[in-house]
Amino acid sequence: MNTSVWRIGQILNSVQSTFVGLLRIWSIPLVLLLSLASGYTTYYGLSYFITDWIALIITVAVQSVIVICSLELASCHWRANLARFLTVGVTLAVALLVSVSFSYFKFYELSQQDNTLLTRYRTLDQNLNDYLDQVNQLKSTLMARQQKRTEAAAKEATQAYLGTLQGIREESRKRVGKGPMWNHYNELQLTEENRLRQMASNFGDLDQRIAAARGAVQKFSSDLKNPAVYAELMEQVRQVQAKADNLASVHGVKPVPAPVWGSHVEFVRGITPSFAMWEDLSLFALACAAMVDFFTLVLSYRLEFSAPGPLTEEEKVLAFQGLRQFSEFAINDNDELEFVFEKTELERAKRYPDWNRMFTVAFLLNRGFLRKVSERSVEFAPNLYPIMAECMRKEPAQAGPDEGISEGNIRRFIESKAHERRA
Numbered sequence: 001m002n003t004s005v006w007r008i009g010q011i012l013n014s015v016q017s018t019f020v021g022l023l024r025i026w027s028i029p030l031v032l033l034l035s036l037a038s039g040y041t042t043y044y045g046l047s048y049f050i051t052d053w054i055a056l057i058i059t060v061a062v063q064s065v066i067v068i069c070s071l072e073l074a075s076c077h078w079r080a081n082l083a084r085f086l087t088v089g090v091t092l093a094v095a096l097l098v099s100v101s102f103s104y105f106k107f108y109e110l111s112q113q114d115n116t117l118l119t120r121y122r123t124l125d126q127n128l129n130d131y132l133d134q135v136n137q138l139k140s141t142l143m144a145r146q147q148k149r150t151e152a153a154a155k156e157a158t159q160a161y162l163g164t165l166q167g168i169r170e171e172s173r174k175r176v177g178k179g180p181m182w183n184h185y186n187e188l189q190l191t192e193e194n195r196l197r198q199m200a201s202n203f204g205d206l207d208q209r210i211a212a213a214r215g216a217v218q219k220f221s222s223d224l225k226n227p228a229v230y231a232e233l234m235e236q237v238r239q240v241q242a243k244a245d246n247l248a249s250v251h252g253v254k255p256v257p258a259p260v261w262g263s264h265v266e267f268v269r270g271i272t273p274s275f276a277m278w279e280d281l282s283l284f285a286l287a288c289a290a291m292v293d294f295f296t297l298v299l300s301y302r303l304e305f306s307a308p309g310p311l312t313e314e315e316k317v318l319a320f321q322g323l324r325q326f327s328e329f330a331i332n333d334n335d336e337l338e339f340v341f342e343k344t345e346l347e348r349a350k351r352y353p354d355w356n357r358m359f360t361v362a363f364l365l366n367r368g369f370l371r372k373v374s375e376r377s378v379e380f381a382p383n384l385y386p387i388m389a390e391c392m393r394k395e396p397a398q399a400g401p402d403e404g405i406s407e408g409n410i411r412r413f414i415e416s417k418a419h420e421r422r423a
Contacts, residue, residue: 012386014043014310018310019337024190025146025291026334027058027299029138030240030299031067031296031300032202034295034296034299035066035067035296037292038063038066038099038292038296039059039060039062039063040051040102040106041102041103041105041106041107041222041292042059042062042063042098042099042103043055043056043059043104043107043274043288044102044103044105044106045101045102045103045104045105045273046058046059046102047273048105048273051275058082058098060093062098063099063165063296064098065091065092065094065095066095066096066099066293066296066297066300067296067300069088069091069092069095069294070092070297070300071299071301071343073085073088073089073092073189074090074300074301074302074303076088076199081394087173092297094401095299096293099293099333100286100289100290100293102290103289103293104277104278104286105277106273106275106289107282107285107286107288107289108271108273108277108282108285109270109271109273110283110285110319111267111273111284111285111288112282113270113271116271117224117225117267117268118224118268120267121220121221121224124217124267125217125221128213128217128237128258128259130214130239131256131258131259132210132214132240134256135206135210135240135244135256136210137278138244138247138248138253138256139203139206139247141245141253142199142203142247142251142253143199143203146192146195146196146199147196148194149192149195150195152192153188153192153193154192157186157188168393201235202243203247204245206240206243206244206247207234209239209240210240211245212236213233213234213236213240213278214238214368216229216232216233216236216237217233219232219233220232220233224267224268225262225268225320227265230264231264234418236321237258237261241258243253244256249409303352311367311387312321312368315363316390316391317387317391318359318360318363319363319364319384319387319391320387320388320392320395321356321359321360322356322359322360322361323339323353323357323360323361323388325356326339326340326341327344328340328344331344331420332373332379336379336380337379337380337385338376338377338378338379338380339378339379340376340377341357341358341361341376341377341378342376347417361378365378367380367385368383369384369385369387
């Protein structure tokens with residue numbers, strides 16, 4: 001029964017250790033992928049300010065510095081070497097600043113892409129409306145001018161019929177009725193009326209084209225990324241422009257200047273990175289840029305800081321042999337086994353050599369199996385208990401082939417080891 005329990009604990013410990021090891025192995029490709037993603041966004045921003053190949057070299061250097069400094073920061077202790085710790089920290093901060101600053105441009109472009117399209121659409125809509133309003137104003141001006149000319153011709157024809165037209169000979173004045181004079185002015189009236197009707201017909205066609213252009217704008221507003229809809233809109237605008245220019249040339253007036261209409265590729269083109277983007281700061285873009293480098297930093301730091309997975313059999317024996325040389329054990333407030341690793345007064349008096357056990361403590365602290373509690377004491381990490389239990393199960397069995405792991409056998413084994421130490 002006891003053997004089965006020990007085997008179950010050993011299996012659970014192996015599963016846990018394997019899982020931790022797999023997580024650490026998976027952390028390596030994660031760090032590489034995050035560095036690749038951060039490097040792409042950093043290179044994207046740098047390439048707009050410096051030559052591409054220089055931007056690539058700087059990007060590789062920055063991402064390498066972030067990973068290397070994260071590993072160095074986890075391995076160095078500021079109390080031991082403050083200058084090195086500060087140097088690594090400052091270098092890491094500079095690399096992160098460069099990476100986040102230039103990655104911000106890419107995330108700003110992605111986050112502001114829809115807003116940029118809406119802004120460009122509003123500009124396009126405003127320019128088109130202004131142009132169409134000017135065309136309508138030109139149309140109204142021409143129509144009003146022709147209306148006045150028609151009314152003037154009708155007035156002159158009426159005056160010619162009544163004989164009250166100014167400038168006619170005296171013998172023809174006050175003579176009512178149709179005559180050569182009236183025929184002349186009547187032809188002028190008919191000509192002007194025909195021009196007015198023709199102009200109204202042409203302007204009716206122009207109004208239809210203007211209405212079609214406004215409808216195309218409304219249709220384009222619902223699908224800004226569709227080049228076919230944009231091409232249809234431009235076709236409607238060109239028809240309006242051609243009709244308006246033709247009418248202006250026919251009536252001898254200056255045509256309405258049309259805005260420059262770009263292609264759909266120019267309309268949907270992304271934002272060119274510039275330092276003006278920092279004036280319109282986007283917290284979302286900044287958070288995304290910092291998030292990628294933050295995860296890279298944390299995973300790189302944990303690769304060095306956390307335990308690298310299971311111990312080998314030799315390392316387990318080393319840990320067990322070293323830890324059992326300590327004597328001052330206690331259960332602390334965290335329900336963990338805590339012990340003092342410094343020499344006792346008696347050991348100092350006897351000049352007891354503690355190289356082996358101190359090396360064991362430093363080794364397990366570095367591997368994450370022990371945790372520092374104070375300047376004098378450490379506590380067991382949860383993953384150390386099953387290792388010690390396995391070693392304790394194996395150690396008494398070496399005392400004799402017929403001995404189990406009963407409490408009496410363990411006590412006798414500990415007493416014999418203590419007697420050997422005193423001897």
